[in-house]
Amino acid sequence: MLTLRDLNRATLARQHLLERHKGDVTDIVQRLAGLQAQEPRPPHLGVWSRLEGFERDHLHTALHARTVVRATMWRATLHLVTAADFAAFRPLLAPMLTAAARRFDEIDFDAVVAAADRLLAAGPMTFNELRPRLQEEFPDAYDRALGYAVRMLTPLVMVPTEDRWSYPREPAFGLPGIEPDPAGLETLVERYLAAFGPAAPADMQTWSGLGGLRRVMSGMDLERLAGPDGKELFDLPGGPRPGGDVPAPVRFLPDFDTLVLGYADRTRVVPDAYKGLVTTKNLRVRAIYLVDGFAAGTWQIKRSGKKARLLVSPFTPTPLERLEEEGLRMLAFAEPEAGTLSLEVTGGV
Structure with a gap:
């Protein structure tokens, strides 16, 4: 498991x-x-x-x-x-x-x-x-x-x-000017699992919008694993599974990031206690940052003149110095014309 x-x-x-x-x-x-x-x-x-x-x-x-x-x-x-x-x-x-x-x-x-x-x-x-x-x-x-x-x-x-x-x-x-070259559902399953696996058919259905995926996945030569809750997950044979003790760096992910939208069950990244803070009632998916691999807060950028501020709203207390290096690098990428960059904690989400 x-x-x-x-x-x-x-x-x-x-x-x-x-x-x-x-x-x-x-x-x-x-x-x-x-x-x-x-x-x-x-x-x-x-x-x-x-x-x-x-x-x-x-x-x-x-x-x-x-x-x-x-x-x-x-x-x-x-x-x-x-x-x-x-x-x-x-x-x-x-x-x-x-x-x-x-x-x-x-x-x-x-x-x-x-x-x-x-x-x-x-x-x-x-x-x-x-x-x-x-x-x-x-x-x-x-x-x-x-x-x-x-x-x-x-x-x-x-x-x-x-x-x-x-x-x-x-x-x-x-018009795209791209000649169609249709692939099958099995190919799409392999591509999804390569990017998002291990996963359940419901996860892939949520990501793709397609139905009937359990039948397709069950008929493929895929590994079958038990997830944390005992539910069956599918994976590519030999897919990377480095283990839970591998360190995970701080990462800042934007609004509507594919990592959050790739699953029906998002608890592998967003703990249930915080899902209402990540997805709003009008279905906007907020930008999040990861600490130790899991969503630890949301973030937004405020720009005023030549000053750009990265405002972080923590779910759980995190020392600011753990966020600063990656956060300020991301802010410099997002606001290349800003002369002053700062990272600040804000109380509201």
């Missing part, structure tokens, strides 16, 4: 949070099976915490070269994924995305997709530009429903710009 600390360390090893990965940015995005990217800055910080020597321009260059793309993927939300993973797994997600779109049953989905493909063939558009054009052709449809249907049903990628975090507040979307 795996202890909670065993499970924690196995997870951190695969997430490259015990030791930063030595490689390039496309490699780390592939190893993580993507990063949540609802907002532009968090995935950059997520990569910074996992990749040795990472600089903002490395991801910026990969996005402009389209070796990494920002697109609707897992859970019908925006992610950074490699172009190869977009080609392999976007077709696999189509039934889930179609089911999400069909909550608007008044729409002729085939006609809307055909119209969007035709309009976007002329060049990328923001959704504020695309929706009125669609409504001209479908005047009886709700414009937001038209936009949502296109997001779910039409494979699109966001168009990067020269903004600091590679995207403006209102980004344009375009």
